[in-house]
Structure formats: structure tokens, C-alpha cells
Amino acid sequence: MGLNRPISSGPADVAAAGSDSKPAEKTAFDIRLEKYDAAVKIKIIKEVRSFTDLxxxxxxxxxxxxxxVLKKGLTKEEAAAIVEKLKELGASVVLE
Structure with missing residues (x-):
């Protein structure tokens, strides 16, 4: 008969939708190499090999x-250590 009515949200659905007002804390990070000095290219390559299986x-x-992007899905601690090492070598690296 008249079943073409829209389904209304119950109170639980409204409460769940309203609780997403603040963004969830990011748990997986990616390391992106932006640029580097040509003089340290070999050192950068060696470092990339040390934390990848390439x-x-x-x-x-x-x-x-x-x-x-050099590596994806790292924890903040793992990514921070790699970023720090690459920056020491002279690379410009971004943690995403």
C-alpha cells in the first residue's frame, strides 16, 4: 500500500552522526620526499633502501x-624517526 515513505532516522542515528564533529586522530602516516640536494642523492637512496625492501x-x-611517497602506513613514531634521518641527510620530507 503506501510504503514509499522515507525512512526516518531514530535518536541513535542522530546521536551517532552528531558525535563525529571532531576529526579522529590519525594513526597511519606516509612519508613523502619533496626534494633533496643532488650532492646527497646516493645517501638518500641508501637510506630509502634501509627502511624499504626495495x-x-x-x-x-x-x-x-x-x-x-617513500613509505605508507607507518606509526607516528616509526615515521618520525625516518623523517628525522632523511632531514639530517639534507632531504626535504613531509609527514602526511
């Missing part, structure tokens, strides 16, 4: 594709 050729290609 071979020399793959790491070199990844570094040369600047800007490029």
Missing part, C-alpha cells in the same frame, strides 16, 4: 621521481 634500482627510481 633493491638499488627501484630505490633510485623512487628517489628520482620527486615528489614521491
Amino acid at each position: 633493491g638499488l634500482k627501484e630505490a633510485k627510481e623512487l628517489v628520482e621521481k620527486v615528489p614521491a
Whole structure:
């Protein structure tokens, strides 16, 4: 018969929708290489190989594709350590 009525939200649905007003804290981070000095390119490649399972050729290609995401899904602590090391080498790195 007249079942074409829109489904109304109950109080629980409204409360759940309203509780999302503040963003959830991010738990997975990506490391993106923005730029680096050509003089330290080899050191950057070696460092990228140390925290990825890439071979020399793959790491070199990844570094040369600047800007490029080097690693995804890291915890904040893991990502911060890698970012710090790359910055010490002279790279411009962003934590996303």
C-alpha cells in the first residue's frame, strides 16, 4: 500500500552522526620526499633502501621521481624517526 515513505532516522542515528564533529586522530602516516640536494642523492637512496625492501634500482627510481611517497602506513613514531634521518641527510620530507 503506501510504503514509499522515507525512512526516518531514530535518536541513535542522530546521536551517532552528531558525535563525529571532531576529526579522529590519525594513526597511519606516509612519508613523502619533496626534494633533496643532488650532492646527497646516493645517501638518500641508501637510506630509502634501509627502511624499504626495495633493491638499488627501484630505490633510485623512487628517489628520482620527486615528489614521491617513500613509505605508507607507518606509526607516528616509526615515521618520525625516518623523517628525522632523511632531514639530517639534507632531504626535504613531509609527514602526511
